[in-house]
Amino acid sequence: MSLHSIQSDFAAHVENRDAAGAILLVCEHASNAFPAPWGSLGLTEAQQAAHVAWDPGALDLSRALARRLDAALVHAPASRLIYDLNRGPDRADAMAERSEVHDIPGNKGLSAEDRLHRTEALYLPFHNALHAEIARRLALGRVTVLVTIHSFTPVYHGRPRSVEFGVIHDADDRLARAIVEAAQRGTDLACALNEPYSAADGVTHTLRLQATPYGLANAMLEIRNDLIATSEMAEAMADRLAPVLQSALAAVAEV
């Protein structure tokens, strides 16, 4: 029973809330929905389907990992181009006017009121719901480890990327280093720490906001999206990554 509730037309999606595993999965870029009142932001259908709008494959991979790890999963209800849930409302790229090579017409010249409306409609319901999941678990004495799931493009600004699996940390690098070590030991994935970008690029907002204040072990995972282009490929990737995460979890718990 909860005496309070967070109501929004764009609430966070929470799956497997009562799963018994220690890992809480988060997928901030799960969706390429462009719901009213914002609509398509002037983007073509091809743009709406592309990486600029979301992380293709990340939700399929998150769900496949959730089943294997008995993990709860919190994911986004709308495109990151309406509001990028992995950015604070003080950041221009929370509602980007331009992303990689794409202009975002519907994000040009937003007023302060536009930014406030999206913050209240999308950012706050998502992060307050995620905060509620974490607080509930802590109140019940449950070990909680935060892992965010992202995907990245094989080619960025015309340059191919050779890394297949990137693991990014913020202030606390325990889990990220354990994951890289387990992946390099147990898989043939081209795995690297803080690739294809790092906390210095401002990509660790969710970790800072949700995990660091409670001292929760945490990491951000980035999978190259050509490796999880279909749901079958995402399942196969989850078969490879689930043992890596379990091994890293055990390593961190031992310390």
Place this chain on the structure above:
Amino acid sequence: MSLHSIQSDFAAHVENRDAAGAILLVCEHASNAFPAPWGSLGLTEAQQAAHVAWDPGALDLSRALARRLDAALVHAPASRLIYDLNRGPDRADAMAERSEVHDIPGNKGLSAEDRLHRTEALYLPFHNALHAEIARRLALGRVTVLVTIHSFTPVYHGRPRSVEFGVIHDADDRLARAIVEAAQRGTDLACALNEPYSAADGVTHTLRLQATPYGLANAMLEIRNDLIATSEMAEAMADRLAPVLQSALAAVAEV
């Protein structure tokens, strides 16, 4: 207009929401209310009126500062003995069985469900509402500095305390050091950094949860409660502290 709302019988109290000043004041121990369903927790009326239940004078001082600084103020609706809003739900002292020399009968042997219920009834509505205030201000591009207001007892475990005004920091010490410097220069208060306790005692949860993720300058103020024992004394203390805070704010903004 907000598409979401946080509903609770014990919502955070928000005053002067639209105040123009940069400082956002927070008073987590403002209240010695013992509402149903918890009631008095088996405490005497004297205990319910004493420092163990709340920070006497802190709300009066917070309101007096809010007027002088044109600041918004978020404060607690219930006693810290039901839930200490400056502690995460993983902390035993969020719902303390014993505090200083007092046993808290109603907090003995709480079940996980009891802890969850209080977390959902008090902790989450308070901190998600405070988060909403901060996020709204950031979306609007408003400079935001977080200052929490507390009071402490002149005598603790039988030992008198000579410090009158303590300023406590967490990871970011900019504002706290500027306040101490301004207080030592501009007042005759016995002022000290990280007295009568410090972040190492686990007292900076609100700063960590709400200010640090956004890089907001922040500090926790502790005033000896015999100096703010009446509303007139709190007003007089605000006359002394408001210029100190304004001066410190200017010093931090210059950096």
